[in-house]
Amino acid sequence: MKYLSIDSSSRRLLLLGVNEDKTMGVTLHNVGRHGTYLAPAVKDLLEYLQMSVKELDFIGCGIGPGSLTGLRVGISTVKGLAYPFDIPVISFCSLDLLAYNNYLSSAVVMRRGREGYYYRRKYRFEGYKPVPVEEPGFDSVDKLKSGILTKNEVLIFENEQEKEQFEGYDSLIALPPSPEIMKQIIVKAFEAGETIDVRELKPYYLQKSVAELNWERKHGKST
Amino acid sequence: MKYLSIDSSSRRLLLLGVNEDKTMGVTLHNVGRHGTYLAPAVKDLLEYLQMSVKELDFIGCGIGPGSLTGLRVGISTVKGLAYPFDIPVISFCSLDLLAYNNYLSSAVVMRRGREGYYYRRKYRFEGYKPVPVEEPGFDSVDKLKSGILTKNEVLIFENEQEKEQFEGYDSLIALPPSPEIMKQIIVKAFEAGETIDVRELKPYYLQKSVAELNWERKHGKST
Numbered sequence A, B: 001m002k003y004l005s006i007d008s009s010s011r012r013l014l015l016l017g018v019n020e021d022k023t024m025g026v027t028l029h030n031v032g033r034h035g036t037y038l039a040p041a042v043k044d045l046l047e048y049l050q051m052s053v054k055e056l057d058f059i060g061c062g063i064g065p066g067s068l069t070g071l072r073v074g075i076s077t078v079k080g081l082a083y084p085f086d087i088p089v090i091s092f093c094s095l096d097l098l099a100y101n102n103y104l105s106s107a108v109v110m111r112r113g114r115e116g117y118y119y120r121r122k123y124r125f126e127g128y129k130p131v132p133v134e135e136p137g138f139d140s141v142d143k144l145k146s147g148i149l150t151k152n153e154v155l156i157f158e159n160e161q162e163k164e165q166f167e168g169y170d171s172l173i174a175l176p177p178s179p180e181i182m183k184q185i186i187v188k189a190f191e192a193g194e195t196i197d198v199r200e201l202k203p204y205y206l207q208k209s210v211a212e213l214n215w216e217r218k219h220g221k222s223t
Helices: A034-048 A068-085 A141-148 A160-166 A179-191 A210-219 B034-048 B068-085 B141-148 B160-166 B179-191 B210-219
Strands: A002-007 A012-019 A022-029 A058-062 A089-092 A106-112 A117-126 A129-132 A137-140 A154-157 A171-173 B002-007 B012-019 B022-029 B058-062 B089-092 B106-112 B117-126 B129-132 B137-140 B154-157 B171-173
Touching (some): A002 A034, A002 A179, A012 A034, A022 A034, A022 B179, A034 B034, A058 A068, A058 A179, A089 A179, A106 A160, A117 A141, A137 A141, A154 A160, A160 A171, A179 B022, B002 B179, B012 B034, B022 B034, B058 B068, B058 B179, B089 B179, B117 B141, B137 B141, B160 B171
Parallel strands (some): A002 A058, A106 A154, A154 A171, B002 B058, B058 B089, B106 B154, B154 B171
Antiparallel strands (some): A002 A012, A012 A022, A106 A117, A117 A129, A117 A137, B002 B012, B012 B022, B106 B117, B117 B137
16 A cells, blocks of 8 residues: 655654555754745655655545644645645544654643643544544633543643643643654544545634634624 | 754654754655765755854764664764864663553563564653663563563553554554654753763664674674
8 A cells, every 4th residue: 555644733744655565754843934945845755655646546645723824835745746646545534643642541632732721632542542522622721621521531732841731630741743743643534434635625723813813803703 | 052963773864953943853764775865964954053063062963772774874973074173972772762661660661683682771750751760772572571561560652553462561653753752862861961972973883783693604603
């Protein structure tokens, strides 16, 4: 099987290429804007693995939640690659990449959104593998503390300083997500028949962009 | 800080480059012989990060235990890069890469050596970080079962089929080691002042090569 996968939901760009038994993973963290590096990095990856886009059985794509600009770049790139050859797509929640880190009974992955807000998704663990138990959510720190989070769950953060906002909760820092964890996620989804048409691919936009918030402030809600 | 790190102790070649806040990680699994791919991959990595060998503050190097040929390639490459500019080296035990996977109280990382033999290293966990409690060892399955391993420890394997040889023991499969886990290991060692001169760099050769065993069979032990 031949496939490619991208997650661009954070400042750490994850790329994976698989050509039968050959696997190549690339992580670019802060190396530059995703928009500048993603396309050449995909090209280099395909060269290392000696395969071409039209041979791919599917393309994996992290759809967030996370950086809005990052997601637009990643998803646009996947669309650009998949459209011409009608390659099926596997989309997955980017928070799942952070859950593959620990062997707990229950945990909530927490990713910072805009000031005072967090994306979150809860997992239980089956034989050391995380299984999501809810759709990802987006809430204020106050709302999370006054009901959504319980003190029985371990919170998994990406950065040390984020723990400070949740004093009194049991928490740990996620190991950095890796392309090979992405591989486990997309292979499982592919085997479960969860491919979608590239036209259906869209991001988890749980958080409104600052531009949208400003527009609503001026003109009222659009819905 | 600028640095580079390589682990070539298994079929999964791990490469890491850091240029101040920029990090790039590359994993090549089965892509080809390490001897063919390592040098060009290092060159590409340095180009992505826009840095050159002579600028490096140190070079990290996994010294096994593991594949003898793989280690020779990795260590020779690090020597080739470090010698001309007298760049300090951080050497680390490759088994440590597999221990950063789990949040247990005690665990033993197990890596297959030649038929019927395993490399192993035991860890305790400090606030979710593994701390080795012994030097790596190399023993037969029989010897491991009749005394070295206890049933209180969790065994961490690289592949599913290896678990079968240790039925009755609590065990799990390591998450694939990643360049960013290597980063945590070498940065910790660098901060602890554990650099060595490149002339001191040598592999953990716990297992005699098949050639050595054959020689001894014919000529008697050389000790």
